[in-house]
Amino acid sequence: xxxxxxxxxxxxxxxxxxxxxxxxxxxxxxxxxxxxxxxxxxxxxxxxxxxxxxxxxxxxxxxxxxxxxxxxxxxxxxxxxxxxxxxxxxxxxxxxxxxxxxxxxxxxxxxxxxxxxxxxxxxxxxxxxxxxxxxxxxxxxxxxxxxxxxxxxxxxxxxxxxxxxxxxxxxxxx
Amino acid sequence: xxxxxxxxxxxxxxxxxxxxxxxxxxxxxxxxxxxxxxxxxxxxxxxxxxxxxxxxxxxxxxxxxxxxxxxxxxxxxxxxxxxxxxxxxxxxxxxxxxxxxxxxxxxxxxxxxxxxxxxxxxxxxxxxxxxxxxxxxxxxxxxxxxxxxxxxxxxxxxxxxxxxxxxxxxxxxxxxxxxxxxxxxxxxxxxxxxxxxxxxxxxxxxxxxxxxxxxxxxxxxxxxxxxxxxxxxxxxxxxxxxxxxxxxxxxxxxxxxxxxxxxxxxxxxxxxx
Numbered sequence: 001x002x003x004x005x006x007x008x009x010x011x012x013x014x015x016x017x018x019x020x021x022x023x024x025x026x027x028x029x030x031x032x033x034x035x036x037x038x039x040x041x042x043x044x045x046x047x048x049x050x051x052x053x054x055x056x057x058x059x060x061x062x063x064x065x066x067x068x069x070x071x072x073x074x075x076x077x078x079x080x081x082x083x084x085x086x087x088x089x090x091x092x093x094x095x096x097x098x099x100x101x102x103x104x105x106x107x108x109x110x111x112x113x114x115x116x117x118x119x120x121x122x123x124x125x126x127x128x129x130x131x132x133x134x135x136x137x138x139x140x141x142x143x144x145x146x147x148x149x150x151x152x153x154x155x156x157x158x159x160x161x162x163x164x165x166x167x168x169x170x171x172x173x174x
Numbered sequence: 175x176x177x178x179x180x181x182x183x184x185x186x187x188x189x190x191x192x193x194x195x196x197x198x199x200x201x202x203x204x205x206x207x208x209x210x211x212x213x214x215x216x217x218x219x220x221x222x223x224x225x226x227x228x229x230x231x232x233x234x235x236x237x238x239x240x241x242x243x244x245x246x247x248x249x250x251x252x253x254x255x256x257x258x259x260x261x262x263x264x265x266x267x268x269x270x271x272x273x274x275x276x277x278x279x280x281x282x283x284x285x286x287x288x289x290x291x292x293x294x295x296x297x298x299x300x301x302x303x304x305x306x307x308x309x310x311x312x313x314x315x316x317x318x319x320x321x322x323x324x325x326x327x328x329x330x331x332x333x334x335x336x337x338x339x340x341x342x343x344x345x346x347x348x349x350x351x352x353x354x355x356x357x358x359x360x361x362x363x364x365x366x367x368x369x370x371x372x373x374x375x376x377x378x379x380x381x382x383x384x385x386x387x388x389x390x391x392x393x394x395x396x397x398x399x400x401x402x403x404x405x406x407x408x409x410x411x412x413x414x415x416x417x418x419x420x421x422x423x424x425x426x427x428x429x430x431x432x433x434x435x436x437x438x439x440x441x442x443x444x445x446x447x
Contacts, residue, residue, distance in 0.1 A: 010407035014318050015397035018325035019333075023390050025326065026333045043383075050387065062322070070326060073179040076241035078294040079287075130207075131290065132245060133283040135252025158383055166388045 016172050017062050020051050024067025024088075029074065041143065044068050045120065045151020046158065048088050049113065052095035053159035056173040060092025079131065087123030091116045091148070113152030120148040181299040185229035192305035193312055195297045202293040212282040219285055222292035230299050238295045239288075246284050253280040303327050321406075325397070333390055340385045 028044035047067065052060035069085035072078060098112035121144045128137035163169055182188075205218055226235045253276065260275030298306075307320035401407070 009398065009402075010318065011401035012394070012398040014322050014325070014406070015394045015401060018322045019329055019390050019394055019397065021322065021326035022329035022333050023387065025330050026337060026386075029330075030334065030337055046383070066323060066326060070323075070330075073298055074330075076238050078179070078238070078298050079242075079291045081294070081298075131287050132249055133253050133279070134256045136245060136248045139248065139252055154380070154383075158380065158387065161380065161384045162387050162391070165384060166391060169388075169391050172391070172394055 020063035021067040028071035049155025057096025060096040064092030065089025083127035091120040117148040187229035192309040206286040206289045219289045
């Protein structure tokens with residue numbers, strides 16, 4: 001089977017998205033640091049950034065959004081699920097699109113990460129504005145910024161490490 | 175590890191159609207954004223609370239309230255400073271800390287956040303994941319999206335177990351402080367067995383995360399094969415890794431077989447003659 005046939009296989013796409021979404025959920029659920037306003041800090045952004053750098057923008061959009069929303073549904077933060085679905089999905093999409101321009105360029109990856117951090121912080125600020133008002137949203141913005149930045153700082157080396165340790169991972173990006 | 179957002183039960187809320195619950199969620203959330211006094215929204219808030227108590231139990235009401243408790247406190251503390259018009263209710267040295275408008279805004283935000291939380295809890299805790307996937311399809315979501323959602327939900331426990339196993343395996347790789355047989359005399363055994371300095375948490379997390387991700391990625395082709403074996407994605411004829419001969423090669427083999435068959439069957443009849 002030729003490589004392009006492998007990539008467009010619907011079964012392979014569904015499998016990739018499902019497992020990456022599950023990875024994102026596990027990263028979000030298993031490591032939680034309680035936060036007063038947002039609920040908790042977690043490694044979900046690490047999974048979103050890793051997916052974006054490794055598998056591309058579409059995978060990051062779907063797996064990042066669904067994974068974090070699923071984590072909110074499973075936890076006691078159900079009301080944040082729609083916001084997580086949109087914000088983390090956009091975060092992954094933006095990082096993946098920018099990183100894809102020049103994947104081997106460090107500057108491009110850093111730019112992608114920076115834009116992703118901004119998208120995540122602004123997105124949760126806007127969502128928090130609707131749910132909790134200006135005060136708590138502003139108070140939580142620095143924490144979200146740190147969480148998103150940590151996600152990119154850990155996610156990019158993780159992507160490089162996984163690609164080096166397991167080269168076939170590159171076949172699953174589109 | 176049990177991973178599910180469904181709380182089993184036999185109440186009327188549980189038997190309510192999933193599509194109807196999702197449709198009702200929209201006005202349930204929208205009603206808390208209406209520009210009306212907060213006390214007019216209290217009956218809706220109380221209604222969701224009672225619905226959860228009678229359908230899911232008191233513990234299912236307590237869990238989300240406990241989770242959002244700190245957020246509600248934060249709202250009460252941080253909302254008044256941003257809304258200082260109106261009649262001052264609490265001032266310090268002439269500086270209004272809490273005004274009538276600020277108090278109304280605080281109570282309105284608290285009611286809104288609590289109400290939306292309880293609405294979501296009532297809908298999703300009484301809905302099985304499979305019903306949610308079917309409802310999303312009914313609303314127009316593609317089957318692949320629903321399948322992705324269900325597969326992700328099913329994979330979470332196994333990935334969680336993989337995480338724990340990899341963590342334990344990496345912990346066993348932490349070297350002891352001194353090699354065995356060279357321990358300083360007089361030190362207790364437990365101290366000798368511990369590392370001199372605990373490794374930096376994040377630096378030790380990277381190998382764990384890498385291992386978990388590789389294990390997860392390795393599962394992708396296996397899952398894809400399982401889906402294809404079940405006929406998933408068969409808009410075109412099913413593909414096959416191997417292929418038999420076609421064209422001249424197949425015709426040549428057929429001719430050889432025909433000749434061989436004739437040579438095997440014909441001689442007995444010819445000999446009888």
